Amino acid sequence: MSSEQHPQSDQVAETEPAGTLVVVPDSPSSPSSGDAVEAPYAAPEDVLARIEAVDNRFVDRELSWLRFNERVLELAEDPTLPLLERARFLAIFASNLDEFFMVRVAGLKRRIATGLAVRAASGMMPREVLEAIWQRAGELSQRHARVFRDEIVPALDTQGIVLVRWADLERDEQKACKRLFKERVFPVLTPLAVDPAHPFPYISGLSLNLAVLIRNPKTGKEHFARVKVPSNFDRFVPLGNARFVPLEDVIGEHLGRLFPGMEVLEFHTFRVTRNEDVEVEEDDAENLLAALEKELLRRKFGPPVRLEVDQSISAPVLELLVSELDINEQEVFRLPGPLDLRGLHSIADLPREDLKYRSFVPITHPRLAEVESAAPVDVFKALRRRDVLLHHPYDSFATSVQRFIEQAAADPHVLAIKQTLYRTSGDSPIIDALIDAAEAGKQVLVLVEIKARFDEQANIRWARKLEQAGCHVVYGLVGLKTHCKLAMVVRDEGEQVGIRRYTHIGTGNYNPKTSRMYEDLGLLTTDEVIGEDVAHLFNNLSGWSRKATYDQLLVAPDFVRSGLVEQIHAEIAHHRAGRPAGIRIKANSIVDEQVIDALYLASCEGVPVELLVRGICALRPGVPGLSDNIKVRSILGRFLEHSRVFGFEGGGEPTAWIGSADMMHRNLDRRVEVLVRLPEQSRDEVRALLDLAFDGDTQAWILGPDARWTRNDGARHLQETLIERQRGRRATS
Template identity: 65%
Template structure:
């Protein structure tokens, strides 16, 4: 990118128009980094298989939401040029080109690398023709007993129109011939999603479910000749569109929309590359698709189903076991006394979620001195001990208030179920605001102390109250009994449940009112500090960096000479290292065993760093259409700990991906050939050092 060939500082009004990368392509490059993990021979084999599955699942969601949204804008005439300068049609064309390339690379990784490597370990994924006769016989019995009863072949003729193809469903397109009149007909057979994606033909030997069905099509079309069959799969728009101004309740509106969502327009057709031109032409016409929406890949399709292979009980082919530290609040310590004594910073999964955040809610539910518990729930697990504890508390007569975000994408049904269960138990369930998602991660416990006074205990975090994902997601949280934070969190809950319009807080920044402005104000202060000769630096860690106003503030800081470090997991539309614009900005990404999910914002502040953590990513939806909260970390040692963490990701010897000004991510592999100094894996480092931080430390 050649923004400023003269390399001289740009005045504020001269920020270049092409200073932002394309958001959608940046997301695809994030998924490319996931694919690179699947391609990495240094990782355990089944973990590579899991990353291959994650790539496929990620891409499904990208098409269901982002691609579908762009297509909808075009269809409704609301096509608006993006910040990167592309029109929706141009963006869709670029998505198609990159996605085609990545899907072929994904398929090649499976066929050329992982499938042979699995076979060497005695785990085989085979097509029907490669199975032994004894295995086929076993699968014939399985077909008769378990598969045949749930199949419904649908033929297309003058009396039967082309059937509806549900989103993410795997199907067989079948051509049959009537021997009496030689007429050919098209039929569709849906591969049942209730059955395993890969069927075990014999121990550690698997075959795709559609192959088993295809081998028995003659039993579905008795008396007809099966001419050909081909697997295909469609992806539909599955983003929610809810008119929240209607008079009926939000919960009922959401339930209605979930039923409608299955019938969104098709945005992608996946077919095996062996499909005949005639069948492909028929599918394309019936589904009203153009060439760019068709993705031909070697079979089998839907490799998201490889997660079942990754789950095999083969510990020697997986990451070594890891047990989180339980030292943040020792199990024999009085929990509330420990939090009263000092703020507790927890870092999951390195610190146990069960013995910290979950323990706080469970002990609060059982403690007769606790009067009230207030909790936000965005996503939680199906057998959530958090929900069970809240129900127990309500049944014991405590006041329990739960703010449930019904519109947590792809978790809507689960959240509806838990909301109803909580209501039945006597909890006060609130669904947040019309037009705003409640995404902040807050817990508040009100407890009567021995002296008769009330004290508030709070947890403010970066991750969901989800015990299962807490073992897989990297997140941070602050447990505190600080009075100012308790006052802030109480005020924010009153805002969520009532009509409070409080906009200022002691130690919180809250979206959509003050969060963006608060971060930009602090970036500007770093510029002033630098000009005054004081230590100045900006360090951000987030999942996505998209917000143009925040990025422009970082550009201004860079042009003023302030070093800016950004650690981002996914999307980043900022262009780092561009002469005259972002010379002083570095962007790194870490992907690995755990999903980097925490958000941390650190400012050097003249040598006494100011550090914030919380739920907000730097995206329009988070800053403008969600209730988010960041808390300022007060403890000096904890602030230093977080700054060290951020600096660690930026060190030359750390294994990361590095972004350049053209949007290219390069994996730092220089040290891989240096046997004496291998690259430092941040996550492995934190696992090894998980016990260095104690309550007294």
């Protein structure tokens, strides 16, 4: 299960060490926006001391993540949104919380169990964080269930979409369900009894199950049995006329067929969440695939971290589950059924366009198709005229990035294609194009990150398929995930021009499916300096080259943190000198303590700081004497805000960067990430986008110094405004 399958999901794997204020010195090896600064900024000791004195200046990242998922839940509660979209946000909330427990909560429990329970930067011990999570997650889960039962189900009913329980079925519907059970469901089911000859069965993570209590009428002896609800059937069984019943209700009413001759006394649904994090030793890189495949098998047997049960469950059955699963009472979530509302995606997919967002079809970027025609876009010709800054999903991925790779594969003048792949779709045209290129004799280098969480198995398959086609496949650097989004095409353009590099650097994965749901930016360019930088980086990743410095890139783990802190310091120096200064950052998460402290320092020195954070924010804005000049907002909607942008006023010579890195420890220390400094025209486009996002009239959640988010009443929604602009562009083209 990839969390990048659904809008408003969030990757949740992170280890948070305790943080102290560290002032990163200016780095002569990284590009800087501070070229006009006469001398490096030196932070005053009294200001540093004032910042360090604020013990609670970092919000706990786990609790901040729960507040992020609460914002997703608020979208489901919003009566102004289309009804089926509200149902989808309920499903997304459920998926998000599943992954949070599988990774984050599991990690906390593992650290406690192994004695590595160090205090977090927030000042909380893992045990304190865990107890706070159980409390808050329990409250949100109850609220989630109430919204479904009290708001979404009645509202769907008024629109002719009826979700019913077994007791509400009409007689002919019950007969139809009986036939379905007999002909299709019954042959699949496997009842597992528990007795001295049958130990308690293994309960797979995230599976929906029935806990059944049966009695032998001859002996009067009671027995427990488990029945797994099969996942290869519709979660909500269609009855016709837009009426649906949960599959577990159908199974539950026919348990007598599974236990003939026995009395079914009671049955209850339950669900277990397990630790599904994967750890692989990478000392022997040649055996990484084999080691990872072995670890993926182990993932299915991770220890439980949460037990969800129907609130009607009887005390003896619950006691048995708690005992056999070796789970504590705080990890038990008693909820009104039905459990596992991820299944609402199928309801949200119903063909009721009147209950969904108005359809939107991305269009070809105007610089890639100056004149609309039936002929395929010539990306190379367009890029020889000027760079193109893509903004997905408003700009079509298929006619830009995908076309770029496909055209390169078919072009006889292309000599080589180099690309990173972190996540891609199951039927990826990108993969097909790379295979075509290799089979046509081109040099193809593909860096496949097989440790991309929850996509490991798919990426192993891609890696082997690419190798079989003749591509050079590498797996990056030992100990680091390769998360950067890079593609480079090397083309021979004749004696007068020679070799030209065409480069794409983006903020999102090369995934045609998620490109329709994720907001991302990407630069297509023939800039020679950027092309040279990217070429060196690919050599670093595939060979023994160790070029550590770049002209137009910031590359983690070496220079993203230090480069950004240096530019924050440069803004302080500009402000002190009376020049224009300001910092604007758009990211998925801001957690890194050194970056946050640098932003606090900028605020203390009077530099205005604006942050647009979709997910986790460990910074507290608006704290007197610490962050008076920092404002933080969050935007959620039909698309997942995924791009990372870093803007600096630069004393009147502004710069903007885009890339793959969030301000998190994993991104800055344990991943290969890339930020690229945008050329002037693209920079101005990004600045205009940030102007709109930070406008006070744009709807957003505003973060307060108490780490709580409140929704403003802006008259304009960022995403809908951008959609309307694209529609207008289509109408006039």
